[in-house]
Amino acid sequence: xxxxxxxxxxxxxxxxxxxVLSENELHYCPGCSHGTVHKLIAEVIEEMGIQDKTIGxxxxxxxxxxxxxxxxxxQEAAHGRAPALATAVKRLxxxxxxFSYQGDxxxxxxxxxxxxHACNRGENxxxxxxxxxIYGMTGGQMAxxxxxxxxxxxxxxxxDVSHDGAPIKISExxxxxxxxxxxxxxxxxxxxxVRKTKKALKKAFENQAANKGTSLVEVVSTCSxxxxxxxxxxxxxxxxxMFPYYPLGDIKDE
Amino acid sequence: MAKAKGAIVVDTARCKGCxxxxxxxxxxxxxxxxxxNGKGYHYAYMANxxxxxxxxNCGIVCPDTCITVYRAKAGATA
Numbered sequence: 373x374x375x376x377x378x379x380x381x382x383x384x385x386x387x388x389x390x391x392v393l394s395e396n397e398l399h400y401c402p403g404c405s406h407g408t409v410h411k412l413i414a415e416v417i418e419e420m421g422i423q424d425k426t427i428g429x430x431x432x433x434x435x436x437x438x439x440x441x442x443x444x445x446x447q448e449a450a451h452g453r454a455p456a457l458a459t460a461v462k463r464l465x466x467x468x469x470x471f472s473y474q475g476d477x478x479x480x481x482x483x484x485x486x487x488x489h490a491c492n493r494g495e496n497x498x499x500x501x502x503x504x505x506i507y508g509m510t511g512g513q514m515a516x517x518x519x520x521x522x523x524x525x526x527x528x529x530x531x532d533v534s535h536d537g538a539p540i541k542i543s544e545x546x547x548x549x550x551x552x553x554x555x556x557x558x559x560x561x562x563x564x565x566v567r568k569t570k571k572a573l574k575k576a577f578e579n580q581a582a583n584k585g586t587s588l589v590e591v592v593s594t595c596s597x598x599x600x601x602x603x604x605x606x607x608x609x610x611x612x613x614m615f616p617y618y619p620l621g622d623i624k625d626e
Numbered sequence: 627m628a629k630a631k632g633a634i635v636v637d638t639a640r641c642k643g644c645x646x647x648x649x650x651x652x653x654x655x656x657x658x659x660x661x662x663n664g665k666g667y668h669y670a671y672m673a674n675x676x677x678x679x680x681x682x683n684c685g686i687v688c689p690d691t692c693i694t695v696y697r698a699k700a701g702a703t704a
Contacts, residue, residue, distance in 0.1 A: 376675050379633040379698045386632075387685035387695035398690055402667065403644030407689030563650050563683035596644075603644040 390418045396440045403603020405593035406434060408560040409502060410441050412570045413471070416577055417444065426469040427461050429454040431483075433475040434509045435502065452483020455490035458497045469580055471498035476517040477507045480542040484516075487542065494551025494585040498576040501542070501588060504595040505614060512598030516540045519617055524598075539617065543590045547624040553585035555624040559592045559615075561607040572622075584626070592618050632680020636670050637692035643667035647684035647693060653677040656684055 392414035398407045417423050423444055430438045432451035439446035449457040454472035462470040472479075479487050479501050490497070506524055507513040514524040514531055517539050521530040531539070547555040554576055558569040569591060576587035592614050594606035601609060634656070641663060647670050648656045657673035670693070672678065680697030 376633045376672070376678075379631075379680075379696050380635060381696065384696040384698055385694060386680060386697045387682035387693070389691040389694070393691060397640055400689065402642035402689075403646050404689055407691070408687065411689075411691050560687070561646075563681075563686045566686045603646055604649050607646070607649070 390414045392418045392423055392443055394441050394443050398441060399437060400434060401595075401597045403594065403596050403606065404434070405504065405560050405591060406438075406502060408566060409473075409500065409569070409591055409593075410438065412560070412566065412573055413473070413500065414442050415570060416574045417442070417469075419574070420577060422469050422577070425467065426471070427465070429458045429461065429470065429472040431472070431474040431478040433478050433507075435473055435475060436509075438473050452478050452481070453486055454478065454483065455486040455495070455497070455499060458499075459490055459493070459495045462495060462497050466496075469498075469577060471500060471577070471580075473500045474502070475508070476501070476503045476505065476515050476542075477509075480540055481516050484540075484542070488546065488549070491546045491552050491586045491588070492549045494549075494553075496580055496583055497586060498573075498580055499586065499588045500573070500576075501590040502593050503542075503590055503618065504593040504598070505539070506595050506598040508595040508598045512595070512600075517542075519613060522613070541618070543588060543623055546586075546588055551585050552588060552624060553626050554579050554587040554622075555590075556588070556622045557590040557592060557618060557620050559610070559620055561594070561610060565620075590618075592620065632678040632682075632695065632697045633675065634672060634678065634684060634696070635694045636672075637694075638663050638669040638671070639665075640690050640692040641667060641669035642690055643669055644689065645670070646687050646689065650683040650687040652681060652683065653679055 596606040682695040
């Protein structure tokens with residue numbers, strides 16, 4: 373053990389919490405992808421040196437309290453209206469970096485209209501989209517993104533496509549709009565994927581600096597509480613079931 | 627005995643025992659403790675410290691950012 377104590381010295385630190393993340397403990401469930409994505413956004417903001425000019429738009433959903441965790445300015449939007457609020461903030465303060473942070477219930481369900489129109493207008497904002505295929509905060513109900521056959525509290529026998537329709541691939545829809553410059557789908561369940569997601573987020577913020585239009589970073593995520601699995605099992609389930617329907621990679625990059 | 631090149635410090639009070647770091651570790655250094663922290667979670671700890679290579683994968687995947695990773699500079703522990 374003395375060996376370890378010789379390594380644990382400040383000059384040997386290679387990974388630690390960024391100061392852009394606050395000291396508040398995250399309220400999310402164990403293993404929740406939200407925490408990882410919060411951290412990545414904080415790291416990108418720190419690396420780009422834009423902490424004092426970044427404005428986040430918090431959604432409704434589990435991440436409604438996102439403003440407690442990043443030491444930047446925030447606005448809280450009504451349910452689904454984060455892209456509309458982000459539009460207003462960016463147009464009034466074009467020198468600032470503006471991003472919305474939304475889940476699938478917010479971005480792809482109640483806020484579909486705002487999402488599509490903000491992207492169609494090519495608003496110069498970053499949209500971070502956390503897709504776990506379920507309404508996590510309210511108790512695991514079926515969302516528009518719930519996979520065929522996937523059980524949820526409102527469809528315990530699994531989603532029936534003949535009754536409920538097929539899951540919506542919102543990123544593919546948004547990629548067709550001329551206003552979007554960058555649409556990508558990532559995940560944060562392994563270290564390699566976390567690194568890729570961070571790169572994608574950085575690119576999205578750089579696109580905003582270059583006035584290129586709307587950048588959307590979808591992160592396929594887990595909801596271990598809603599899916600009723602352990603966090604590590606949820607990650608495996610996501611790889612087996614979510615990725616075939618929501619394949620990872622860049623959908624549009626202009 | 628393998629010479630440890632890296633080490634981690636887990637903020638055990640913040641750790642929620644999700645275990646994502648245990649699967650991210652390529653050398654199986656991390657396990658969840660039999661004891662629980664103040665929140666009742668089995669927190670992560672270095673069960674096999676000699677195997678740590680200081681890759682920082684555990685810190686990168688930790689959703690609660692409660693792992694600090696250290697790596698000895700080349701030759702420093704020789």
